[in-house]
Structure formats: structure tokens, C-alpha cells
Amino acid sequence: MLDAKQEMVLVDVRSFNxxxxxxxxxxxxxxxxxxxxxxxxxxxxxxxxxxxxxxTQDCSNEAVELLSGAGYTQVYNAGSYQDWPYDTTAPISC
Incomplete structure (x- = not known):
């Protein structure tokens, strides 16, 4: 979907840190x-x-179940941050 530039919402369910x-x-x-x-x-x-x-994919799976149970109709597991094959941001410095 990223390559096709389709509309989507990407949610990071890791901690703020x-x-x-x-x-x-x-x-x-x-x-x-x-x-x-x-x-x-x-x-x-x-x-x-x-x-x-x-x-980890475990947390992503839990998030998919939680959102689906709350009535969201198109929720997908994008996997783990460590396995992401595209660019990521650098750490935010203080």
C-alpha cells in the first residue's frame, strides 16, 4: 500500500519511549x-x-483484535518495527 501510495493509517502501538x-x-x-x-x-x-x-507481532495481533472488537472494519498487522523493510526515522533527541 505504501508503494501504491494508497490512503491508510499506520499506528505504532509501542510505548512513547x-x-x-x-x-x-x-x-x-x-x-x-x-x-x-x-x-x-x-x-x-x-x-x-x-x-x-x-x-513483536504478539502486540500487533493484540491491537488488531482490540480494534476489530471495537468495530474497526479494516485492521491489519504490519508486523514488527525491526522487520520493517522501508525507511524509518532517527531517534528524537532532547
Whole structure:
């Protein structure tokens, strides 16, 4: 979808600290432990294609289940950050 430049939402469900150490460009950060609470606000379109990633596929799978259970219709596991084959951002410095 990135190569085809299709509309999608990319969600990093890692912690704020991990996100700050580097993330996929354009990804929004909603940590898994806050996903249920923040999804309504930060992901208002329940029919938008949403791809989630984390440090391990286990957390991504949990995020997919949580969002699907909340009524999101197109939620996909993008895998782990470490396996991402495209560019990522550099760590955010203070």
C-alpha cells in the first residue's frame, strides 16, 4: 500500500519511549495499553484501512483484535518495527 501510495493509517502501538527512539514515518503513536481509550479520538474513521505495528507481532495481533472488537472494519498487522523493510526515522533527541 505504501508503494501504491494508497490512503491508510499506520499506528505504532509501542510505548512513547520506543516511538521516540525511531518509528516509521507518518505513523501515529498509540501505545497498546492506551489503544482502547485513545482509538475513538485518534482513529475516528472505523472504515479506514489501519495497519498496526509494534516490537513483536504478539502486540500487533493484540491491537488488531482490540480494534476489530471495537468495530474497526479494516485492521491489519504490519508486523514488527525491526522487520520493517522501508525507511524509518532517527531517534528524537532532547
Amino acid at each position: 520506543d516511538y521516540g527512539m525511531g518509528h516509521i514515518p507518518g505513523a501515529i503513536n498509540i501505545p497498546l495499553n492506551s489503544l482502547e481509550m485513545l482509538s475513538k479520538e485518534q482513529l475516528p474513521d472505523k472504515d479506514a484501512p489501519i495497519y498496526v505495528y509494534c516490537s
